[in-house]
Amino acid sequence: MKIDLNLVGAKGAIAEAAEGKWGMTIDQDVCTGCQACVAACAMENNLSFVGEEDAGYGRTQHWIRIERFWEGEYPEIKATPNQPMLCQQCGHAPCEPVCPVFATPHSDAEQLNLQVYNRCVGTRYCANNCPYQVRSFNWRDYHIDPFHANMVDGKLVFALHNQFNPDVTVRRRGVMEKCTFCIQRIHKAQDTAKAEGRDVFDGEFTTACAQACPADAITFGRVDHHESLVSQLSHHERGVKHLEELNTLPRVTYLKGA
Amino acid sequence: MLKNIFDWLKQPLGLIAVGIFFLSVFSVALYGISTTQQAPAQPIEFPHKTHVGFGIQCLYCHPGASKGPAAGIPSQAKCWACHNQIEKTQTSELLAPLKNAVLSGESIQWVPVAIVPDFVQFNHRPHIAAGKNCEECHGDMSQVTIAENPQVFNMGWCLDCHLKNAGDDVEKKTKLTDCGTCHY
C-alpha cells in the first residue's frame, strides 16, 4: 500500500496499513470484574506483588486493571460496566517517541509497543505520557525482598521463585514494564507454526488474560486478518476505542453498551 | 606542599612508584576480568574431545537444540546407556563421579557454560533450522575437554550475524533486528 508521506497523519496511516497487527476486543457487557485476568496475567508474566502500603499508594504492578465508576445516587445507583484497562498497543503510541534510549520502541515485526527491560534507564517519561496510565514501574526489588524468603542452611531461599515463567524476563528495580500482549506466546506460536511450515491460525493461542476470562469477554488475535474473530468483533457496531480522539490508534477495542 | 609532592614524583624513584601503582591497578583489573572469562569447574571433567572423536553427533546428547529453545544436558540414563557397557567406567578414576551418581541416584550438578543473560530469550530451533552449525557459536568441541565459550555471547555478536543473514531482505531484516525478537 502506498501512502503519501507528505499527508498529515501519514504516520498513523502507515500504522493502520501495517501487516501483522495483533489486537484485542473486550466485551464490557459481559465482564464481571472477577479479576481472573489480572491474576492470570500476574502468573504468566512474573509480575511482582508490592504489599499493602505500596499497593494503596498507586504502585501496583498490575498490567491489566479493572476500572469501575459509579453513576447516579443511591438507590438509583449503578456501577458502570467494568473496563479492563491494559496497554492498548497503540499504532501511534505517545510513549514511544519520548523514551530517550529507545527502550520502548515500536516493533515493526510484531506491530506491538515493546518494552525492552534491559535497555530501560528508568526516566518514566513513557508512563507520564501514556494517556491510559497502564505502565507500571518497578519501584523496588519486590521479588527479592528477604521478607518473602526463608532461611535454609544459612541461605535465603525464595520458594515463590519456582513459579517464574522462564519465557518472561524477571524485572529488577528501576525498570518500566507493561502488558506485552503475551509476546512470549506469540513467539512460541510463530515458532511452532514455522517449524510445521504453516501460518499461525486464528485461535491457535491466546493471551493469558483471554485464556482465563470465565466470561469470555476478551478475544485476541490478528486484527488485520478479516476472517479472524477479533477482527470481526473489532468492527462490531458496539466497538469503541478508548481516547480515540488522541489519534493513538489503539489495538484494543471495547464493546460497549448492550 | 603540592610542589613538594610533584617534585618528589619527578625524580626516578617517584616515577617508578607511579609506574608500579598503575601497573598493579591494571593487572588486578585484568585478573578480575580474566576470572570471568574462564570455563567453570565441572563436577566431571567431561572430555568433549573424546566423545566427538568417537563420532557422536552433538544432537545425540543435546537433542533439544533442533526442537526448541534449550539444547539440554543429557540425562544420566543416556550417559549410562553407553558407559554401562564400557569396562573402563568401572575402573577409571575420572569416571567415578558418573558411576557414583548413577548408582546413588543423585543428579550431577553440571555448571551451564553457554548462557545468555536472563533478559535474552534465546531459541535454538530457528538457528538450527536456518542452517547454523553448532560450532559456529559453541566452537569446535573436538578440540576441548570441558566445554568453554569461544566468544562472549553479547548483542553485537548476535546482531552481526543476524544482519549478515538478513542481507537485503527487508522483511527478514525487520524480524531479525526487532528488539522484541529476543527481549521480552
Next chain:
Amino acid sequence: MTATAKPYSKSAKTHDAHHEDEHDMKQYLMYDPKPRGEMNRMVMESMTTTSWKFWVVFAILGVLVATCFVYAWGYLIAEGLGVAGVNRPSYWGIFLVNTVFWIGISHAGTFISAILRVFKAEFRRPFTRAAELMTTFGLIQAGASIFMHLGRVWLSYWLLPIPNQRMLWPNFHSPLMWDLLAITTYILSSTIYLFMPLIPDLAMARDRSTGWRKTFFKILALGFRGTEGEWRHLTTAMNIFAFAIIPVMFSVHTIVSWDFAMAMRPGWSSSVFGPYFVLGALHSGMGAVAIVLFIMRLTMKHMDYFIRKEHFDALGKLMLIVTFAYTYFFFNDYILQWYGGDKWTDALLHWLEEGPMSWMFYQLILFNLVIPAFTLWNKKIRQTPWLLALIGFIINIGMYWERYLIVPVMLTINRAPFTWKLYQPNIEIFLTIGTFATFLFFYMLASRLIPLIPVWEVEEGQMTHSLRKVGKAELPTISEFE
C-alpha cells in the same frame, strides 16, 4: 550645559527634598573610585578573612551534603525509587521540580552577565560573578536532580550518543534527549563564560597571595599577565560568548519546558510553556540574586563598598519588570487552557482550584504576582537590602510552588481518572535539602577560593565613568575605551 531652569515651585520643592540624594554621585560605585591597589586589597581581604561563623555554617552544610545528598542518593540507588514518594500517576515528583527550579535559578547569572553586558547596563558590574556562579552551581544541582530521578542511574551513559556494538543510539525524538543536550551545552558554555572574566582577577589574586593559594591561582590564571594582546583576546572572546550564550540560555529553559509541553497531558501540552518557563526562570533567578547579594553584603568584608543600594534598586526594577512579564504569561497559560474547555483540562483546573493542593496555587499567585507587583514600586523597599532579599525569597517560594504544581500536582490529573492519586514526597525532601546544601556549600567554598567581585570590571567601569563639574553641578560622564 546650563540645566538650571526651575519651571514651577512645587516641582522644585520635591527636587530640593531629594537634592542631596540625587546629586551626591558618590553614592554610585562607578563615581566613587578607589585606587586600584586599594580595591584589589579589599577584594583579597574579603576572600581571605574568614570568621569562625563561616566555618560553623560551612561544617553544618558539609554534614548536610554528606547525609542529605551523598548518603540519601546512595540509599535511593541501592533501594530503588520505592523509597521516594513517586507513584502512579505522579511518576516524576519533586526531582523534576528541583531540576526546573535550579535551571531557573541558573538563568539569572547568564541574564545578568550576558544580556546586561550586551546592553551595557552599568549597574551589573560588581555582581556579575556572583550571578554567574549561581548559574554553574545551579546547573550542577539541576543535573544531579535529573540523575537522581533515573531508575537506573548507573546506565545513564546510554543517553549519550556513544558508538556501541549494539548499534543503538539515543532517541533524538525525545524531549529528554534535547534536554540533556541543552543542559550539557549550557553547563559547558556557562562554565567557560564564568571562567573567562575570572582570568584577570585570578591573575590579580595570584600576584597578591602566597602559599597554596598562589599555586592554586597560578594554575587557574593560565599565565595571564595583562598584556594588551591578552586583554584584546579576552575581551573579544567575552564579547563573542556574551552574544552566543544568550540564545543558549533562552533555548535551555524553552527545551526544559518542552519536557512538559511536548507531552500529551492535560495542563502540560501548552504552546506558551517556552516563554512562560523562561520568564519564570528569570523571576526566580532575580530573586535569588537579591538574596545572594544581601548575604554577601552582610557577611563578607568590604562588600558594602562594592554592593550598594543602587544595585538593589536596579535589581528591584528588573524584578518588577520580570514580574509583569511573568504575570502576562501566567494568565495567558491558565486562561487559554480554561478557554479551551477540554474535559480533562477542566478537571485539572478544578483540581488546582479546589483540590488539597489549592493552597499552593493561591500562594503562587500571591507570592509571584501580587507581592512583588505591589511592593517593588516603592523605591524605599527596593533600596532596603533585607526587604528586597525577603521579596526575592518570597518569589522563590512562589516559583518553587509553581514548579511543584506543574510537576506532581498536575501529574495527578490525567486521562485515566481511575489512577488519580496524591503524591507524598518522601526521601525527596532530604534530597531537596541536599541540593540546596550542596549549592550553598559550593558557593561558600567558591567565596573562599575565587574573587567574588570582578575587580577589573569595576575598575574598568570606574575608569570610564567620571564626574565633571559643569557650573555648580557635578555631572556623570562616560567615555568609551574602544
Next chain:
Amino acid sequence: MSEQVSRRDFLKLAGLGAATTAVLTGCGPASRYVTREPYQQMPEYNLVGHSTYYATTCRECAAACGIVVRTYQGRAIKVEGNANHPLNLGKTCARGQTSLQGLYNPDRVTDPIKRSVRGDVASETMNWDDALQVVTDALKNHKPSEIAFLLGTSADHLFDLVTDLANSTGVNAPVRFGALSMFEARATLSKAAENLFGQAGLPWFDIANAQAVFSFGANFLETWISPVSYTRGFSNLRKAEGLKPRGQFVQFESRMSATGARADEWVPLRPGTEALVALAIGKLVAEHHGMEVPKIFSGVDPAEVAEQADIELEALEHIAKMFAEAKSIAVPGGAALGQSNGLAVAEAVLALNVLADNIGKAGGVYLSPLAPTETEYQRPASIQEMKALIEKMNAGEIKVLFVHGGNPVFELPLALNIRGALGNVEQVISFATFPDETALESDYVFPDHHFLEGWGYQRVATGVNLPVLSGAQPVVSPLYNTRSTVDVLLTASQAAFGNALPFKDEVEFLHSKVIALMGEAGGSFSATDEESFMASFQQYGGWWKKSNGTTSASDSNVLDKTANAEVAEFAGEGEFFLVPFVSPTLGEAGANKPWLQELADSTTTVMWNTWVEMNPETAHHQGIHNDDLIKIISEAGEIEVPVYLYPAIRPDTIAIPFGQGHIAYGRYATTTDENGNVLQRGANPADLLSIHFNEAGDLAFAGMKVRIEKTGRTKPLSRLESRIGVYNEGMEGH
C-alpha cells in the same frame, strides 16, 4: 574504517565490559536458572526446553474445575483451564490461577511437627515413622466412636476413604465443613429442593439459556457454589446471538455485590423481606398472565410488601412484568438464605420458577445430576450439625479429632467456641498444608501434599448438567517432606484395624474407586483395560457422561403449598443490618496467597485488608469518614474495621467481607509489627456471628442487627481506585 575492523574491536571491548557489569543489568533473579539439573531418568514424554502439561482438578474451592498445569523442568509454572472439562471449559478464576502461590508458598508446613503447647507457634519436627505411629496409636487406643474426622467442603477421595473407614470400623462418619458452605447456605438450598421437589440436592440454574435472571442474593459471579460455570452462563445470557436477545438480569439484595453490580436492575430491598418480595412477584406475575393466583402466592399483598421491603410498588410491578414476559429464572442464594426464614426464601424463589414453568427445561432449574460413584447427594454439614459435633467434643465424647482440608477455628463463628471445644479433645491431629489457626490448635500437624502434588478425584456437585468426576494427579514431585493423608490413614488403619482398608497406597485406592466407572456407558472416554482407563482418567482430568444427567423433578403440587410469608427475625440490637459476604477474590482460604491479596476487590478495589461498607449518607450523619476505624458490636462479639463509604448499600445496612482476619496462616495472611510479632491482618466477621439457625439448620449469618462505635482512630485502606477520580474527593464542586 572497514566494517570488520570497527565492529570486531567494539566486540572485544564491550565483551569484557559486559561480563563485569552483568550485576547491573537490572534484570533477574534468573528465572531460568533456578535449577540446572538434568533428569536422572528423563520421562519419555518430556523434552528439554519444552513444557509439559498435566490435567488435574483445582481444589481452591469446592467447585472442582478442571485445570491443566504447565510444568517446566519439574516446576509448575502456570495454571490454565482444562478446555475439555465440562464444568469450566478451559476457564479459571483468580483463585485457581494463584493456586501456584499456595504450592510455592514460603509458609508451608514442611515436615510433620509435634506441638507441646496448643496455640503456641513453637513446635518440634518429627519423622514420618513416628508420625505414623502417633496416628496408629490414636486409632488403636480409642474406641471407634471416640474418633472423629473433620474434612473440607468438597466431596473428594479422602472423604470416600474416611467414609469407608467409618463403615468398616465404626469410627464417626466424616463431617465436611467450609466457610463457603456456611455462607452459601447449601443445606437450606438442598432442603428447599427436597421440600418442593421431593429430592435433596443442589438445584442447578441454567442461566445461560434464560432470557431474564432474577437473583435473590445469589452472588453467583463471585464465590457461589460454582462461580466459573455460572460466570460462563452469565456470559452466554448476555450475548445476543441470532434470535436469542441479550438476557436481562435483576438482583435483589441490600448491598450491591460484584454480581449485583452487573445487574440491569439492582433492587436494594430491606433485609429479611426477600421471601415476601418473591411471593409478591409471583402474585403479580400470575395476575399479569390472567390466571388464578396459586395458593402459595396468594397470602401477600404487593403494596404492603413494597412498603415492607422499602421499594416502590411500581418497581415491583415493573419487575413482575419483566418476569412474566420473558423466559425467566429465579435464583435464591447468599445472604437471602442466611436468615431466620432462609428456607422460606428458597422455597418462595423456587416456586417462582415453578410458576415460570421452567423446571427441568432449558434456561430453567434442574436438580444437579449425581456425580459418578455417588449414590445420593451428600452435602457438607450445616452449622447446626457442626454445633452438634462441638457439643460432643465439649462433652468429652470425642477423644481424637483428625482435621483436614478446612480451617474451622478461623471459619466457624467465634460464638461456637471451637477453640474451647478442641481443648476438650484429648488429641487433635491436623493434616494441614499451611500453618493455619486450626493447625496451631493441634497437637500434631502431619502435612498433606499441596493438591498440585497429590492424587485424587473430586465430585462436581453442581454447575453443569453432566455427572462429572474430576480427576487429580500430581503435577510436580512433592517439594517438602509431606505425605498424602490417604496414605497415612491407610497405613495407620491397617496397623490399627487390620485389613479394614485393603489398599497398598493412595493410587490403588483411587484405582479401586475410579475403575468402577469403566463399565458405565456414555462416558467421555472408554478403554478396554484398567491401565489405560486410569491413564485416560488422569489425562483428561476426569470422567464425565456425555449426555444430560439432570433429573427432572416433580413440581406438581408446589404451588398449592402454603407459604411462610413472614419478614425474617433479626437477632441483636442496633441500627444496622449486618451483611457478611465472602470476599470474591480471597474466598475462604485465599488470604495466604500474596497475589490474591493484591487483587483489587471487584466492587471496592480494596487490597490486603478488611473493610466495612457503609452508605455515605449514613456515615455523614454519624460523622464517619473513609478509613475511620469503627468498632462493630453484635450480641456475639465485636471487631474493629476501617470504613469504606460505599454508595451502593442501604443506609440501614453495613457489610463486611469474610476472608481476612487471620492470626496464623503465614506471612501474607497476617501482618507483623516493627518487632516482628505476628498481628491479625484485617478482621474476621465470623467473630460477630451469633448462633441462630434457619429451619434448615444453616446459620442465620445475615440475620443480625449490630451497632457501631467510633474509635477515633483511622486505618488507611489500600485501594486500587482513585478516590479523587471515582468519588470526586477534593473536587466536590466539579
